Amino acid sequence: MPTLTYREALNQALSEEMERDERVMLMGEEVAEYDGAYKVSEGLLKKFGPKRIIDTPISETGFSGLAVGAAMYGLRPIVEFMTWSFSLVAYDQIVNNAAQVRYMSGGQFSVPIVFRGSSGGGLQVGATHSHTPENWYANVPALTVITPAFPDDAKGLLKSAIRSNNPVCFLENEKLYGYKDDVPEGEYLTEIGKARVRREGSDFTIVSNSGSTHRALNAAAKLAEEGINAEVIDLRTIKPLDFDTIAASVSRTNRLLIVEENKPFAGWGAQVAYQVQRELFDDLDAPVHRVTSLDVPQPYNGRLEQAVLPNEDRIIAAVRELLA
Amino acid sequence: MPAADPAVKNAKNNASSRLPDLKPVEKIALFRQMLIIRRFEEKAKQAFTQGKIKGFCHLYNGQEAVAVGTISVLNEDDAVITAYRDHAHALTRGSDPNACMAELFGRITGCSRGKGGSMHFFDAKRHFYGGHGIVGGQIPLGTGLAFAQKYLGTSRVTLAYMGDGAINQGSVHEAMNLAALWKLPVVYIIENNEYSMGTSQARSSAGDPLTKRAGAFDMAAIQANGMDIDDVRAKTFEAVSLARTESLPTLMEIRTYRYFGHSMSDPGKYRSKEEIEARRRNDPIELYKARLIEQKVATEESLNAIDEEALAIAQASYDFADQSADPEIETVFEDIFAPEDQIAEFRPSPHG
Ligand SMILES: Cc1ncc(C[n+]2csc(CCOP(=O)(O)OP(=O)(O)O)c2C)c(N)n1
Numbered sequence: 001m002p003t004l005t006y007r008e009a010l011n012q013a014l015s016e017e018m019e020r021d022e023r024v025m026l027m028g029e030e031v032a033e034y035d036g037a038y039k040v041s042e043g044l045l046k047k048f049g050p051k052r053i054i055d056t057p058i059s060e061t062g063f064s065g066l067a068v069g070a071a072m073y074g075l076r077p078i079v080e081f082m083t084w085s086f087s088l089v090a091y092d093q094i095v096n097n098a099a100q101v102r103y104m105s106g107g108q109f110s111v112p113i114v115f116r117g118s119s120g121g122g123l124q125v126g127a128t129h130s131h132t133p134e135n136w137y138a139n140v141p142a143l144t145v146i147t148p149a150f151p152d153d154a155k156g157l158l159k160s161a162i163r164s165n166n167p168v169c170f171l172e173n174e175k176l177y178g179y180k181d182d183v184p185e186g187e188y189l190t191e192i193g194k195a196r197v198r199r200e201g202s203d204f205t206i207v208s209n210s211g212s213t214h215r216a217l218n219a220a221a222k223l224a225e226e227g228i229n230a231e232v233i234d235l236r237t238i239k240p241l242d243f244d245t246i247a248a249s250v251s252r253t254n255r256l257l258i259v260e261e262n263k264p265f266a267g268w269g270a271q272v273a274y275q276v277q278r279e280l281f282d283d284l285d286a287p288v289h290r291v292t293s294l295d296v297p298q299p300y301n302g303r304l305e306q307a308v309l310p311n312e313d314r315i316i317a318a319v320r321e322l323l324a
Numbered sequence: 325m326p327a328a329d330p331a332v333k334n335a336k337n338n339a340s341s342r343l344p345d346l347k348p349v350e351k352i353a354l355f356r357q358m359l360i361i362r363r364f365e366e367k368a369k370q371a372f373t374q375g376k377i378k379g380f381c382h383l384y385n386g387q388e389a390v391a392v393g394t395i396s397v398l399n400e401d402d403a404v405i406t407a408y409r410d411h412a413h414a415l416t417r418g419s420d421p422n423a424c425m426a427e428l429f430g431r432i433t434g435c436s437r438g439k440g441g442s443m444h445f446f447d448a449k450r451h452f453y454g455g456h457g458i459v460g461g462q463i464p465l466g467t468g469l470a471f472a473q474k475y476l477g478t479s480r481v482t483l484a485y486m487g488d489g490a491i492n493q494g495s496v497h498e499a500m501n502l503a504a505l506w507k508l509p510v511v512y513i514i515e516n517n518e519y520s521m522g523t524s525q526a527r528s529s530a531g532d533p534l535t536k537r538a539g540a541f542d543m544a545a546i547q548a549n550g551m552d553i554d555d556v557r558a559k560t561f562e563a564v565s566l567a568r569t570e571s572l573p574t575l576m577e578i579r580t581y582r583y584f585g586h587s588m589s590d591p592g593k594y595r596s597k598e599e600i601e602a603r604r605r606n607d608p609i610e611l612y613k614a615r616l617i618e619q620k621v622a623t624e625e626s627l628n629a630i631d632e633e634a635l636a637i638a639q640a641s642y643d644f645a646d647q648s649a650d651p652e653i654e655t656v657f658e659d660i661f662a663p664e665d666q667i668a669e670f671r672p673s674p675h676g
């Protein structure tokens with residue numbers, strides 16, 4: 001199996017889906033001539049031409065809404081936000097238009113659109129540029145929210161997202177673009193709404209997503225040296241939430257730690273914790289623990305930002321409490 | 325050492341009159357200020373390459389005459405707000421270069437206590453309202469500063485800067501309509517350096533020149549040559565006078581050019597080396613230097629001595645930043661909320 005970076009896997013998914021379906025097109029800032037601010041769309045302009053790979057002005061409200069309209073008319077647009085932090089400029093178009101049109105029209109209109117781009121903290125770009133907004137979008141009923149952590153899932157899930165007839169928010173992680181791993185060639189689809197056990201273990205369960213899955217796996221490797229065995233579930237899709245996979249694991253390990261980069265108040269982990277206590281109360285040997293970003297805006301200073309993020313030290317400290 | 329020579333600040337206009345001629349010492353102060361910015365930015369570039377500055381760092385080289393020229397016609401208590409390419413505006417407003425460099429290094433002595441970084445400089449004392457990272461996001465804020473200036477009955481004005489790319493944000497158009505409708509004392513300044521990241525003006529904006537956008541709002545519009553500080557000053561003076569005396573907004577387009585990449589991480593494949601070289605030959609600092617010598621305001625030697633001084637200021641800011649401490653971890657929880665004891669009714673009674 002070829003080894004690809006997360007970035008290359010995304011690029012491959014875009015390329016394959018555009019070859020498959022003429023109605024798929026990509027628009028966003030610097031996606032064409034510049035090859036993408038983070039090079040995810042590298043080479044696509046050459047391959048598909050300026051009709052389908054479209055550079056936009058800096059007008060997130062305008063081009064996002066335009067893409068929603070084009071989707072209602074039968075195109076299958078992919079909108080790249082240079083980062084998801086800038087999606088806030090387009091929030092109204094995503095939430096009030098993309099997410100409501102099917103319902104408000106009594107099912108007459110489909111909005112087959114993918115909003116995608118980089119997200120997450122840890123790059124020292126400050127409060128306006130470091131958002132992790134999967135929970136904000138997951139709060140909107142008709143949106144699908146996907147946050148891949150590995151190259152194979154990046155490819156498989158992006159291809160599925162493009163084929164979905166629902167509006168999908170596809171949040172990539174800036175820190176993972178260079179991460180390398182095996183990626184199946186050609187037609188490879190990953191089912192939306194299915195979590196994946198990335199590490200098997202029996203002592204307790206960690207549920208995480210995106211960059212936090214890597215933090216969790218690193219912490220789990222350290223704990224393994226002490227003979228503590230964590231099971232690590234990568235959610236992959238935030239919504240729909242794969243509660244069955246979580247439940248199967250927690251009912252075996254009886255302890256759950258959630259690791260997420262969202263800020264704590266109503267981060268996605270709060271929803272998971274609610275469902276676990278509601279449905280698995282008798283299986284739990286300890287309260288559900290959660291490591292999130294701290295409830296503060298993102299600071300520029302590197303030491304401060306590392307303290308704000310759900311770092312390994314805080315994960316390991318939480319595990320000690322969970323197992324105490 | 326504070327960046328702005330007092331002579332720069334004193335070169336203020338008085339509302340109804342024409343732009344007063346500068347005294348030699350004031351002209352030299354403008355030259356000095358532009359050089360301080362250039363040397364500061366070169367130092368920042370070096371520090372970024374050394375890994376001392378992280379994240380994004382957008383440099384101002386080539387655009388110096390815009391910040392220095394426009395701000396030189398303001399009063400000290402007028403307001404300034406800009407986007408993320410903000411080092412020069414802070415320095416020209418009089419922010420301490422040491423505090424600015426320390427912010428780039430993320431140190432506690434930085435102008436935003438190490439929390440903002442390059443894109444988010446702030447200096448309340450000098451009426452500098454930031455340093456804003458979201459393209460176009462600062463323009464409604466600048467409009468609000470002008471609204472408050474008028475509401476409070478001041479005769480102050482606001483300069484609100486943006487790039488040529490930012491002009492295509494809805495927020496900019498909404499704000500300009502409000503300013504024209506409500507007659508607010510704001511000057512919108514497009515620093516047109518021809519590119520938004522890798523996108524040329526022709527590929528991003530319909531309609532040329534960009535000042536045409538003001539037409540729909542019946543707003544005054546004016547263009548200036550951003551490589552010529554005297555032209556920048558003359559045109560800004562007109563706009564500021566209109567704001568101060570009539571409380572009317574203006575859209576300015578100042579044509580300029582940036583020498584380095586969009587940020588430090590831009591390989592710059594969208595323009596040729598020849599283009600940059602050609603534009604560098606029209607350098608705003610060199611142009612002004614030649615003019616000062618020609619006008620016999622200064623000698624080449626005395627201006628070169630000012631460059632030595634600017635280099636020393638930049639080096640001192642680097643040393644200061646490098647020797648400053650990181651913020652303590654606890655500071656991460658500070659500056660989030662206003663303390664409730666600011667509300668008089670909630671203050672604990674002095675009698676216990
Ligand atoms: C809403 C938003 N979209 C995109 C970006 C990313 N971005 C930062 S600067 C920039 C280009 C802006 O160009 P321009 O307005 O001409 O200003 P300049 O950088 O030339 O000073 C872009 C696309 C952002 N910061 N905010």
Ligand SMILES: [Mg+2]
Pocket residue numbers: 487488489515516517518519520521
């Ligand atoms: Mg520009």
